[in-house]
Amino acid sequence: MELEDAGMPGHVLVAPDKFKGSLSAVEVAEHVAAGLRAARPEVAVVTMPVADGGDGTVEAAVACGFRRVEAVASGPTGEPVTAAYGVKDGVAVVELAEASGLHRLTGGRLAPLTATSHGTGDLIGAALREGVGKIVLGLGGSACTDGGSGMMRALGARLLDARGRELPPGGGALADLRTLDLSGFTPPAGVAFVVASDVDNPLLGPDGAAAVYGPQKGASPAELARLEEGLAHWADVAERELGVRARDDPGAGAAGGVGFAAMAFLGAEIRPGIGLLLDLLGFADRLSGARLVITGEGSLDGQTLRGKAPAGVAEAAGRAGVPVVAVCGRRTLTDDQLRAAGIQAAFALTDIEDDLRRCMDEAGPLLERLATTLAAGWLSKAPAHARD
Numbered sequence: 175m176e177l178e179d180a181g182m183p184g185h186v187l188v189a190p191d192k193f194k195g196s197l198s199a200v201e202v203a204e205h206v207a208a209g210l211r212a213a214r215p216e217v218a219v220v221t222m223p224v225a226d227g228g229d230g231t232v233e234a235a236v237a238c239g240f241r242r243v244e245a246v247a248s249g250p251t252g253e254p255v256t257a258a259y260g261v262k263d264g265v266a267v268v269e270l271a272e273a274s275g276l277h278r279l280t281g282g283r284l285a286p287l288t289a290t291s292h293g294t295g296d297l298i299g300a301a302l303r304e305g306v307g308k309i310v311l312g313l314g315g316s317a318c319t320d321g322g323s324g325m326m327r328a329l330g331a332r333l334l335d336a337r338g339r340e341l342p343p344g345g346g347a348l349a350d351l352r353t354l355d356l357s358g359f360t361p362p363a364g365v366a367f368v369v370a371s372d373v374d375n376p377l378l379g380p381d382g383a384a385a386v387y388g389p390q391k392g393a394s395p396a397e398l399a400r401l402e403e404g405l406a407h408w409a410d411v412a413e414r415e416l417g418v419r420a421r422d423d424p425g426a427g428a429a430g431g432v433g434f435a436a437m438a439f440l441g442a443e444i445r446p447g448i449g450l451l452l453d454l455l456g457f458a459d460r461l462s463g464a465r466l467v468i469t470g471e472g473s474l475d476g477q478t479l480r481g482k483a484p485a486g487v488a489e490a491a492g493r494a495g496v497p498v499v500a501v502c503g504r505r506t507l508t509d510d511q512l513r514a515a516g517i518q519a520a521f522a523l524t525d526i527e528d529d530l531r532r533c534m535d536e537a538g539p540l541l542e543r544l545a546t547t548l549a550a551g552w553l554s555k556a557p558a559h560a561r562d
Contacts (some may be wrong), residue, residue: 184217184463184464184465185217185219185220185463186210186217186218186219186465186467186468186553187222187460187461187466187468187496188203188207188220188221188222188467189203189221189223189457189467189468189487190203190206190223190224190469190471190483190501191223191226191230191469191470191471191482191483191484193470193471193502193537194229194471194472194473195472196472196534196537197537198223198230198233199223199224199225199230199233199237200233200237201538202223202470202501203221203222203223203237204221205538205541205542205545206221206470206501206541206542207219207221207545208545209541209543209544209545209546209548209549210545210546210548210549210553212542212546213545213546213549213550214553217549217553220460220464221237222238222455223237223238224448224452224455224469224486224487225312225447225448225451225483226314226447226448226481226482226486227269227312227313227370227371227447227451228271228312228315228447229269229271229277229314229315230269231267231269231271231314231370231451232259232260232267232269232272232312235262235267235451235454236260238456239262240260240262241261241262242258242259242260243258243259244258245258245259245297245300246296247272247294247300248273248290248324249273249278249279250275250285250293250316250317251279251285251289251290252290252292252343255273255293257296259297259300259301261304261306264305264307265307265309265310266301266304266308266310267310268294268298268301268309268310268311268312269312270291270311270315270316270429270432271314271315271316272293273293273294273297274289274292274294274316274318274324274429274432275315275316275317276316277315278293278317279317284317284391284392285344286319286345286346286392286393286401287347287397287401288342288343288344288346289317289318289319289320289343289345289391290318290323290327290343291316291318291322291323291324291325291429291430292325292327292328293328294328294432295324295326295329296328299328299329302362302365306365307364307365307366309367309368310368310369310450310451310454311367311369311370311436312370312371312447312451313370313371313373313428313432313433313436313447314371314373314429314447315429316387316391316429316430316432317391318344318429318430318432319345319383319384319387319388319391319401319405319430319431320343320344320348320431320432321345321348321377321383321404321405321408321409321412321430321431321432321434322429322430322431322432322433322434322435322436322439323408323435324344325435325436326359326435326439329359329439330356330359330360331355331358331359332354332355332356332357333348333351333353333354334351334352334353334354335350335351335352335353336350336352338353345384345401345404345408345430346397346400346401346404348407349403349404349407351404351407351408351411352411353411354411356415359439361439362440366443367436367440367443368443368445369425369428369436369437369442369444369445370445370446370450370451371425371428371433371447372446372447372448372480372481372482373428373429373433374424374425375387375425375426375427375428376421376423376424376426377405377409377420377422377431377434378405378409378421378422381427382402382405382427383426383427383428383429383430383431383434384398384402384405385398386427387430388401388430391430408431409421412434412439413438416438416439418437418438420434420437421434423437423444425437425444428444446481446486447481447486448482448483448485448487449486449489449490452486457487458494461490461494461496462494464491464496465496466552467487467496467498468498468499468500468501469484469487469488469498469501469517470484470500470502471484471502472503472504473502473504473506474502474504474505474506474507474512474520474522475506475507476506476507478515479507479511479515484500484515485515485516488500488516488517489516492516497518497552499517499519499521500512500517500520500521501520501521501522501541501545501548502521502523503523503524503533503534503537504522504523504524505520505522507520519552521544521548522544523537523540523541525544526540526544526547527540
């Protein structure tokens with residue numbers, strides 16, 4: 175992250191999310207900054223990559239001053255992976271996708287019934303051993319639909335069948351759960367858990383974890399029914415043992431039901447991902463004195479309006495009276511929809527390159543070209559907010 179001249183009036187704050195499948199948020203910010211400096215070298219530029227709790231959350235935290243810590247964790251199908259979390263001032267940022275994400279599947283082979291969130295629990299355990307007092311758990315991009323049972327096993331819980339045997343990993347086995355042994359699990363004393371998620375799905379039902387997100391993890395209709403049955407049984411046993419009710423809470427269905435386990439077992443509070451991350455990463459401090467904010471993501475579409483990073487950045491900047499424009503790979507939102515979300519203009523790679531493959535493969539150089547066009551219109555000698 176670049177902080178030179180951060181306190182100077184009139185700086186530009188570049189705060190994008192990733193261009194999924196093409197550039198990380200850090201790379202997007204770097205390319206936009208390079209284009210701006212090429213066009214207007216006298217304008218101070220501050221880069222602040224952002225995330226909404228999904229893929230890239232730890233990277234964004236590290237770019238904003240968190241210390242990167244690596245740990246060996248269990249991947250979604252049991253293979254060991256080296257994953258990372260961030261630590262700063264007694265706060266740890268743990269990203270589920272780092273250990274339990276779709277991109278961690280060996281050979282990209284989907285495993286809807288057997289994929290597990292165990293590695294996320296491994297990372298939480300490692301962060302707890304650091305002595306942190308708060309853990310921010312980013313949920314998104316998960317490979318599993320196990321209700322967070324794998325995460326809890328990593329933290330000491332045992333899931334047993336009718337014969338007292340350990341269940342196999344994954345959501346497909348949860349229908350055979352009979353006993354939950356929590357003798358090896360001690361709720362971390364004095365540690366606050368906060369889940370960063372923009373998903374408000376409950377655990378079960380037509381809007382639940384299996385029905386909505388199971389298909390993208392490879393589940394067939396028959397497998398979806400099995401996962402739904404397993405999640406319901408997991409909730410029955412867990413809630414009875416804990417004396418809580420969390421299955422219907424908004425966000426319980428996040429990340430294949432990991433939201434449910436975080437609330438039921440860890441007492442986690444669920445907060446909108448981008449708002450939480452902006453607060454945590456110090457967005458307000460970097461916004462102070464800015465003349466313009468540039469945000470963005472790979473596709474500005476209907477999902478953007480449902481609490482994704484650009485909408486969150488625009489809302490926060492709008493409260494401070496700072497204008498916001500966006501860069502993206504492509505956009506399907508109208509100008510009116512963008513303005514309603516607080517984004518005054520959008521610049522897409524497809525505006526300057528018709529070939530979608532080139533937009534993906536050459537996103538960095540194209541983004542720099544796009545930034546020079548943006549600078550011509552939005553970085554005149556007068557502050558951007560003074561323009562008609």
